[in-house]
Amino acid sequence: MSWLLPPHASSYAADIDWLYYLILIITGIAFLVVQIGLVWFIIKYRARPNGKALYTHGFAKAEWIWTSVTAVVVVVIGLLSAGVWDRIKGRDSIPPGAIPIGIHGKQFEWHISYPGADGQLGTGDDLSIRNQLHLPLNKPVVATLTSEDAIHSFFIPAFRIKQDAVPGMTIRVWFQPTDTGTFELACAELCGLGHYRMRAVVTVHAEAEYQRWLDERGRAAAASPTALLQR
Amino acid sequence: MAHAHALTHDDVMRPPAGREPGSGVYNEKLGMWVFLGSEVMFFTSLIGAYIILRFGHPEKWAPPGEVLNVPVTAVNTFLLICSSVTMVKAFASAQDGNQRALRSWLLATVLIGASFVGVQVYEYAELVHKGFVPSEGLYGSTFFTMTGFHGFHVTVGVLCMMFVTWRAFQGKYTATDHRGVEVIGLYWHFVDLVWIILFTIVYLI
Amino acid sequence: MASTAAVVHEPALEHAHADDRPFIRKYIFSTDHKIIGIQFLLMSLFFLLIGGMLAMVIRWQLGFPGRAMPGGGVLPETMAPGGIVLPEFYNSLVTMHGTFMVFFAIMPLLVGVFGNYLIPLKIGAPDMAFPRINMASFWIAVPAGLIMLAGFFVEGGHAAAGWTGYAPLSANPELTGVSLGQQLWCVSLIILGLSSIMGSFNYITTIINMRAPGMIWFRLPLSIWALFITAILVLLAMPILSGALIMLLFDQTLGTHFFLPAQGGQPLLWQHLFWFFGHPEVYILILPAMGMVSDIIANGSRKPIFGYTSMVLAIIAIGALGWGVWGHHMFMSGMNPTLGTGFMISTLLISVPSAIKTFNWMGTMWGGNIRFHVPMLHAVAFVSMFVIGGLSGVFMATTPVDIYIHDTYFIVAHLHYVLFGGSLFAIFAAVTFWYPKMFGRLMNPLWGKVHFWLTFIFFNAVFFPMHGLGAQGHMRRIYDPTEYEFLAPLQGVNRMITISAFLLFTAQIIFLVNFIAGWFKGAKAGPNPWQDNGLEWATPSPPPHGNFPVTPHVYRGPYEFSSPLAVDDDYLPQSRKLETDREPAVLPAGD
Known part of the structure; x- marks a missing residue:
């Protein structure tokens, strides 16, 4: 091995x-x-x-x-x-201008929210998708981790990043993808029955393509607000 | 004295032999001191949790006196301090070999200790009647857990003290050997001390 | 105080002659520390077997996920219908394997068995300071174990929040579907904590107050030093766990909010309390092993222990530093990252006393005349395996590397190298070493060697590859690794580990049979089969009630092997008086 x-x-x-x-x-x-x-x-x-x-x-x-x-x-x-x-x-390690992404763990799925046109989270025009994390290449991203129920742990092995999402806490963690392609996001903290299948797909796009994907999804969400969360 | 205890359950052993100088105090007293170290850590976990939770959400606690009946508990605290005094008197009487005084002071300690528990039960009943229960937010959770476990310790103390008193009435404690009185006294003073800390941080602050 | 030797606590009960004691007082409700030690031995070997069986089911599921387990059909529908392990049962398995192994196997094996058996014998005392409290400590541990077992048979299954019981998963039954099982888990551990505390203040008092004349502190065997520091850790750490468990139990049953965030409770508070107990606990599980291995390596090498004083100081340092490192379990928990740096430094510093001990064991073997009896084989394997476990700890102590390997199979490998490769090999060493003292007979040395080599080989075959799994990012505690694409190529390794684990488990049957057979058929041991210096070898095997026909006097340290003063032998017992020895100052008993 x-x-x-x-x-x-x-x-x-x-x-x-x-x-x-x-x-x-x-x-x-x-x-x-x-x-x-x-x-x-x-x-x-x-x-x-x-x-x-x-x-x-x-x-x-x-x-x-x-x-x-x-x-x-x-x-x-x-x-x-x-x-x-x-x-x-470190407390001050998050690069200025990092793209905010909301990651909400919930038995046994990841709810991922992207900022709308204003570039801010929590402002109504956010886009929420289940178990799919899309990221632009070579841009720092700051994930805001929260949890609905048990403690989950946000783990992307290829990015060497891991951080627990603790109910009642908001934890911010940053990373910057340097390769395009798809990767896996896993839950690394025992969170119950379906812990082993609390998996999401991470897709890193070139920047223009990321923007295109975001706009497309944004339009789809506006047309049918609940469709995305239900996949 | 170190071997005394072992000898009592085994008379086929050799006669009392020597030993290496130890702590200079007899086993029961040393054992109680060591055990109290464990008790300190137990209350540390409860009090530590209380401090962390309260600093995390100070707004979840009502101002002192609003929910809890401070005057009644203050009287109760005074009672418990008195019981420490009667305990000291009991020990002094044991040292003097004054059996009558020993019995009276021990009896007084048992009675005062029991009434402390009684008042606490009354206090709990009142609070529950008002709707203040363990599930009532962090305030209720910490209040009942901390004071409850202290009350449990007092109750155990009272039971042990009753046993010591019963033995005192049988004349088991002499001016030269009154280990039981001294050891229960250590425990009793400890429980008293814990209460003073709890009363301060739970009721007054 | 004046003499109180005449003070009798319960004359009617306690006054019978030793040999007249009825069976039940002699072997069941015995106050004799030797019997209590053997009772703990039988109890914890039973739980070791249970823990091992749970591990086999875990390994089956990981090696062959979703396939029916051979013989698994006997398990009820709620666990494994048709022999296929359910995910909820898998979580209980992981939880209970850890719980049984840590609390009911390794901890009682080290502290309950050898603390009880060795302390009075090795310090020259007739028994513990409080024999009846000692008896109670065993008979409290038994119901704790039964309650823990009962959890498997209750509605909703057994606790499933990991042996660390992280809240809110453990505190809120809705999150796991387990309520009664989790409560029994709490109750059992609270009761066990009481038992451990009763044991520990007994050990501490005994070691401080009841040493034989001449047994000064710096003549104590390292096993006793280690058990002394361990007892202090148990004394101060267990009540923290009890407090935390009580709060957790109240969260489950009384509706309190300590660890539930909805009303402002803090899940991380549980982790802080648990690991503030848990890290000293880690040293509770290794210090006695280190101490006993030191005794056995000196004996096997026929040499004084290398650097006795620094060995003692290292034990004390590990015991002390162990209180300041708990946060290294929480680097990824959302704890303030600046604290993480502090905990990293304190954790790395623990490798200093650990290295001192390792090099001193090697120094002891250097220049020796090494006898490879079975205990020595296990003791050397302990050093070899403990080093791997210690070195892999450096990876996780280092915060940036921990980001990647935290909660992966790397930690599973690490902790098993410490707890199995370390503690359990030391336990095998100690059981085989003191078995002749306990039962008066030797275990079969040939089968002992077969067991050793099979265990050593298959242990490494199971746990060494797990480092690699961790390096590939394989998470721990997952029911089915094939859910993940990046873990799919690792399935072959998982299967190889599973097969090795079955062989490892099978090899333990040899030990079990040898252990039982030795009791009836082993060769008579005589008082000192290993030609050792400790006081326990200066009394018959097994020692009589009261241990020593005459209180031994101690003239030297425990490791005077190959001393030039010993003319005929290569060992010099602590109690053998040479012409040049002065009588120790004796404090008369009863004062």
Whole structure:
């Protein structure tokens, strides 16, 4: 089974993947050191007739070395991660001018609302569609996550984004698709009976095409306001 | 003394042997202190939840005195503090070996403790009659859970205190050994202290 | 205070001679810590089996979704009609597998069994400080387990909100269709919490107050240090869970609003309370394992433990840091992201004491004269597997990487490497190590080795590939992975894992048979079959009621293997007096 991550399709996914591989290398080295060391000791120091173990209670110097090396390595990992985390999820990380999209989790579907002509959510001309997330290419998007009932978790593996949607809370999270095509949106938090099929399709369009899709859907919705939510 | 308890249920063991110096207090007292650490954490979870919920939605709480009957509870609080005083007196009497005083003070503590619970039951009945029930918003949820579990602790305390009193009437506590009185006293003072905190944050603020 | 040795609490009940005690007082309602330890052992092995069976059904569904399970026809219509697992039953399975394994198998195996069995024996005490409270703690745990089992048979099925019981899914029955099952789940855990708290203050008091003369703090075996710190964690963490469970139960039954958002309740409050308990709980599930493995590795290597003092400090540090990391379970929960950074740093720092322990175990083996008895095999496997579990933890501690792997099979792999590869291998090590002390007979070493190798191989075959599933984004707790296109190519791996899991489960039958057969047919062990230094080996196997014919005096630490002072042997028991040893200062009993 591969430890390599699948292809990514969002602006900050590369940063996450880079950290993942860095940790994979560091922990991989530690893994090898310990496992090879164990096997080596098992073979070299196995009991022999008249064998005698070395009588020692330890060496403070060796302990200082591995304690401080570990401490330095984890602090470095922590500092590197703190910056990336802040850029993705920090309070002020949402890029100005990001396109707002409403994501409302409800057992067991995603209600996705797009702003109308005014570019604002919650203004009456919003367009709501079930289980279909359409996005423009290379534009930052800010999703406003809410939930109707249980806790759901908004997860688009290809974008390396995950955020819980908690009833009673409004949580904003941003991302920026960098590839066109279709992807899958999953619920990653156990939310009840149909959790496993709480799935939506994400489609990333070139910008002009996205606009065209939005206008088309907007017109259809105006003609029959309830049709879209009922698919 | 550390081995005393183990010895009582096993007389085939060797005679009392020595041990390594421990905490310097006997097992029952140490055990009670440790147990009270657990109790502190229990009330911390309830009080912590209360604080978080109240800061989240301060508007869901009525101003002090509007729903809850503060004067009655203030008297009740005074009663509970008095019971701590009678408990101290009981312990002092036990140390003096004064059996009559020990019994009287213990009896007084039981009675005052029981009346605290009685007043709380009365208070609950009044509140429920007014329509203030546990499902009445966050206010009702937190009020009944916190005061209810405190009341439960007082009730358990009263029952244990009755047992200690019964033993006192049998003359089980001497000037040199009155561990039961001291240990129940620790618990009793703790429950009293918790009430003072609860009274302040639930009724007065 | 003056001597109170004459004070008798309940003379009529307690005064009988040890051997005269009727069967029921000796083996059922016993106050003897050794019997209580064995009772906990039998109870938790039973629940381990239940938890394992639930896992098999989970694995069947994941490997062969929608196919009728062989033999599944015996399950009622409400669970698996025609042997096909229903999604609602699947959610109960996932929930109850976690619940049984954490609360009724691993925790009682480590704390209930070995806390009870080892503490008085290893510190040289005749019994626990409060033997009757000890007995009550077991007999409270039993109904808790029965109530938890009963949940499967009630209307609406068993709790289905995950072992973490996240609100509002757990608080509002309308969201799962489960009401009574979820309430029984709460009630059972509240009762179990009471049992654990009763055990823990007993352990703490016993260790502080009842050590034999000369058993100073820094001569305590690491297993006892670990159990001591664990008892403190249980004491302070369980009541937090009890408080949270009470609020959850009231939300379900009395209509309160603690975790229900409609009236201003906060779902995240549940998570904070649960994990404020839950992270210390994680260390409750690993610290005793670390302690016992330390004892066994020193014994197997015939060497003093490497860096005893730093091992003790590392246990204390893990116990202390464990209180400040709970938020790392909540990076994706909507908690303030700045807090996330703080929790990431504190979590990463825990790898420092963990690394100290790992390298010290290796240092202990280095230069040793290693005997590969069955307990030692399991103990070395513990180190090897715990390292994998610890290192995979770094991925999830790192907040940006956690965005991707949170709630995927990566965490499933991680937690099983810690709880199965770690705790359970340590439990196998400890059971096989102290079995001769408990029952006076040895388990069969050949079958022990067969069981070890099969378990080691199939354990890795099951859980190592799960890292890869997680790296591909495979969510946990999903009933049917084939619903997703991006998971479809992983079905072959899922099937391979399932087959390995069946083999892993089958291999445990060897252990079970060996465990039972050893009781009747095992070779007589003698007092000290492993040539160990601990006080428990200086008394007959099994030890008599009261443990020691004569109170042992302690002259040295527990790890004096291959000491130059021991002329004939390569070990030097703690209670063996050499000419150069001074008598410890003795505090007379009864004061």
